Amino acid sequence: MLEAINVGLEVDAPPGSEQESLYLLREVSLSVPQGHLMAIVGPSGCGKTTLLKVIAGILEQTDGALKWEERDLKEEEDLHPGELGYVPQFSVAHDLLTVEECVASSMALRTQLPGTDDFEPKLDHILSITGLTDLADRRVKVLSGGQKRRLGLALELVTNPCLLLCDEVTSGLDPKSEHEITELLRVLARENKRRVVINVTHSLASLEAFDSVLVMYQGHLVYHGPPKLLTHYFTVEHPEDVYRRLTMREAQAWHESWQKKRSYYEAMLLEKKDEEEPGADAAKTASEEDEETASDGKKDEHHPLASEELPGLFSQVFTLLSRRWTIFRRDRGQVWLHLAMLIGFPLLVVIFALDGIKPLKQLNQRQDSDIVYEMQRQAQHQLDQLQAGSIVSGLIMLQVVLVTLMASNNAAREIAGERLILEREKLGGLSTLAYVISKVLFLGVFVLAQSIWMGVFVDMVVGGLPGDLIVKLALLVLASAAMTSVCLGISALSRTPEKATILSIYLVGFQLPLSGAVLTLPDWLEGAVNPFIAAFWSWSGSLRSMSDTSFYDAVKQVTETSLVTPELAGFVLLAHVIIGLCMTYVGSKGSQWE
Structure with a gap:
């Protein structure tokens, strides 16, 4: 039995309110027997x-x-x-997966059935009882509203829950679909004597299908009893008139009235009935037939309400990673965008160095007797140094900025775009650590591919940038990883993908002007800003790696910004990665239900 005893929920009042706190729920008490289907109804904002x-x-x-x-x-x-x-009221499945893939993925994340003989029969049973067998190969994005509601139920049935909570799974549906979903809920409540099914709904049209109706009004429970007595209790002719009737008295008055009559109505619900209501036998028979069909003539051997053992960390990681790659492959727009960036951005860099980087000649120390000629020679040498320094510094910074731009694109929407799915899966037992690891492994492929290809391609086309190629590649990879992890953290902390995208774009936009590669910051500001600018460390460390070449002096002439050693640059970028991953874990761990 599910019992609530004087349950209340108090929250801080909105800014500017005269009250310090606000009660969303007040003194809610109820008892719901097992094998029961209950509806929670009430006006919008009443606390359902x-x-x-x-x-x-x-x-x-x-x-x-x-x-x-x-x-x-x-x-x-x-x-x-x-x-x-x-089961929340919004869709909780990835649009590019099929119905069967969604249910199989949920089973893999919440049970240890994959790889056993019971997996396929259990999957078939769930699809059958929810009426999704014929839609198993259809992608989620083409499903109707009613079909998505069925899928939401199917995802929760993988563990045979004893308490099934549904938030407006019938809202916005046509009468036929609403009736079908309500009947499905009735079957789910009847197929097991220990299960309680609760559905929040605005509709008052199908209340007769429920065992009981609970009415909420302004955070108060004002009725909980048989649907057939609802109109009698509120002295109205039709259930649709209940909401209008509620406005005629204060919520506290309704609640106090209910408290006086509660024992009578709830006693009726808790009584053991000698005969099931019409339709219950049919529902039970249908459920049993589905179980027999799903197990090839044998009843489901799993205890209907047994708590399935959760899979291990790495099992969840593998499931998430496999599912993410499937989604990526099917998203043609994202695939082409990544290919365009992978090919186009390195080409954009080499356009500025199609003539290659000319080797710098050492200035002959012999002084010519012709003063005019000597001044021209030194001026030309100075010009060559400035040009070489500018192009080397510019090419390095352009690579870094474009790599961070790709990193931002990779990670900005990665978590925020599937936040509601994550919340539902965490409630079902998904490990936050497994989720974060799967994102790191998935995005790590792009970090390596984009940054290494950028460095190698540019180096080949321009005839070899000065400095150690391995050092420059390592710093490019770390810059990409730093921006990826920080943007992933922003995505995890943001409530919407749009907000995460905007913040990530701003972050990349500040990289170039605040790096000191173009305009030198004041000394007092440079020290305060540099620790937060990933592009500065990758650019600065790459230039410093050229200290054994003739280009280093040329580079120093075009920038007044202090250059750091590659080792220090790598250490700071690694710190950015760690901070970003901590942000990602904290943001993913926190709750962001709508």
Whole structure:
């Protein structure tokens, strides 16, 4: 049984409010027997979804207690991820995956069934009971609203949860689809005697399909009883009139009235019925037939409500990485964009050095007796040095900036773009560390490919940039890795992909002017800014690596910025990588449910 005892949720009031705090839920008490389907209804903003999130553990109540089978979920052990299923109102699947791939991926992330004989029968059973068998090979992006709701349910059924919470899975659907989803919820509630299914809904059209209806109003519970008594309790003719009726009294008055009559109505729900309601036998039979079909004539051997053991860290990493590469390969736009940058950006760099870098000649120390000629010779040497220094410094900085631009493009939307999917999978037992590792491995391929190809291609075309190629490549890789990890951290901390993209673009935009490669910053500002500019360290360290060549003096003539050793540059860039990864972990670990 699920019990809520005087559950309340108090939050800080918005700025400018006269109150210091605001109650989103107040004194919510209810009892829901197992094998039960309950609807939560009420006007917009009344606390329906808030209550559901409190039950799911997404939000923690500030007052009262929540109990499952006499276990206090706040004071004692929480529900195992396999015991809880939460279906949000938004789509929680990647558009480019097929229905079967989504369900199989969910099973791989939440159970240890992949690779066993039970995997395929379990997968077939889930697709069958949710009516998705014929849509198994269809991609998510072409599914209708009702089909996506079914998929959301299928993703949660992989662990056979004993508590299935649905947030408006019937909203926005046509009457036929709404009826089908409601009937599916009824089947799921009936297929196991220990399961509780709760659905938040705005619609009052299909309440007769539910075992009970809970009405919320301004954070208060004002009714919880059989749907057939709803109109009687509120003294209205039709369920649709309940919302209008609620506005005729204060929420506290409704709540106090309910408290007086609560025991009578809830007693009716907790009574053991001698006969199931019409349609229950059919639902149970359909469920049993699905189980028999899915297991080739044998009933599902898995305990319906057993807490599945979560897979190990590396198993989750492999699943996430495999899924990410599948999505990338199918996203033609991203594939072509990456190819265009991989080929086009190095070409953009070498356009500025098509004539190559001419070797610098040492100035002859012999003084010519012709003063005019001697001045012309020294002036030409000075000009050659300035030109060589400018082109070398410019080519190095252009490579660095373009590499950081590619890094920003790679990582800016990587987490923010799938944030809601991440939240749902974390609730189901996904390890944050496994998620971060999968992103590092996926983006690491682009870091290596883009930066190494940039350095090697430019070096070959221009006839060899001065300095150690290995050192320059290492600094390019570290610059790319630094920008990738920091932008990934921004993506993890941002609430929307648009915000993450804008912040990442700003970050790259400041690299060139603040690096000191074009305009020298004041000394007092240079020391304060340089530690945060990845481009400065890669550019500066690469130029310093030329100290044994004739170009070093030429480079020093075109920049007044202090150059650092490659070792120091590499150390600082590595620190950027570590800081970015810490940001990524913290941002991914935190909750950002809508």
